Amino acid sequence: MSPRTKEQNEAIREIRMNQIMQAAAEVYLEKGIQLEIRDVAVKAELGYGTVYHYYKNKHMLLEDLLWDALDRTESAVLPALTGDGGSLLKVEVFSRLLLRKCIQDPSVFIMLKTVADNFHHFPGNRFIKLSSEFQERIYLPFVELIREGIDPTTPEKTANLIFGSLVGCTALNIHHNIQSEIDAEGIVDMIFSGIQAKER
Incomplete structure (x- = not known):
């Protein structure tokens, strides 16, 4: 049997990392910060040593999970930031x-909830840079859209209300095992009908 090529090794590594990240998100939703590397290994159906090979402790794993989620969040909302239409429509x-x-990606929910909680479950200052990047890449562009399209005086307050509503609705669905699919369109319509009514 010939040894694997560099490309084959890289492909295996990527598959393993995806397995670990997906499992870590699922375990975090079940156990929160109490998760352990062995819990992730069991959920991913990998050996403890395999997961430990990639991550020496749970904080390193969660840090990667959150950075990856930040990148995916930015990609998801980019069409709204760069698309056509007025600021209200973009918001x-x-x-x-x-x-x-x-709803689709538990790690994005975890990242938003963790930011909302100001990383209070995580030790030390290792998440200051992540928090700063979230502000710069997600939060402040959203606040600016709100300032232009909805609320020129207190856009941060409106942004916090919207973020809190979205995170809260997702949390209810996840943590209360609501079997029906979240009506994303209906929830956003309800939030914005309230905002528009307030603006009149």
């Missing part, structure tokens, strides 16, 4: 895209 599109991504 609605951003909210719809973000809620859909939260």
Whole structure:
């Protein structure tokens, strides 16, 4: 049997990393910060040593999970930030895209919830850079759209209300095992009908 090529090794590594990340997100939703590397290994159906080969501790694993989720969040909402239409429409599109991504991708929900909780479950200052990047890449562009299209005086307050509503709706569905699929369109319509009514 001939040895694997560099490309084959890289492909295997990518598959393993995806397995580990998906399992870590699922375990985090079940156990929160109490998750352990062995829990992730069991969920991923990998040996403990295999997961430990990639991550020496759970904080390194969670850090990678959150950075990866930040990149996926930015990709998901980019069409709203760069698309056509007025600022109000862009805010609605951003909210719809973000809620859909939260529903489809548990790690995005975990990242948004962790940011909302100000990383208080995580030790030390290792997440300051992640928080800063979230502000720069996701939060502040959203606030600017709100300032232009909805609320020129307190856009941060409106942004926090929208983010909180999206995270809360996703959390209810995840943690209460609601079997029906989240009506992302209906939720965003409800949020924005309230905002527009307030603006009148």
